[in-house]
Amino acid sequence: MEQWLNFIQQIGFPIFVSFYLLHRLETKLEAIHNALVSLKVK
Numbered sequence: 443m444e445q446w447l448n449f450i451q452q453i454g455f456p457i458f459v460s461f462y463l464l465h466r467l468e469t470k471l472e473a474i475h476n477a478l479v480s481l482k483v484k
Contacts, residue, residue: 450458
């Protein structure tokens with residue numbers, strides 16, 4: 443937890459939130475991509 447706090451202090455809270463949201467969006471986009479690929483295969 444201390445490591446995250448140091449990271450937030452160094453880059454700023456808005457940038458941290460942006461990185462967090464981009465990471466969550468990336469995982470959801472990968473799931474959508476995999477679902478579409480599986481539909482195409484069937």
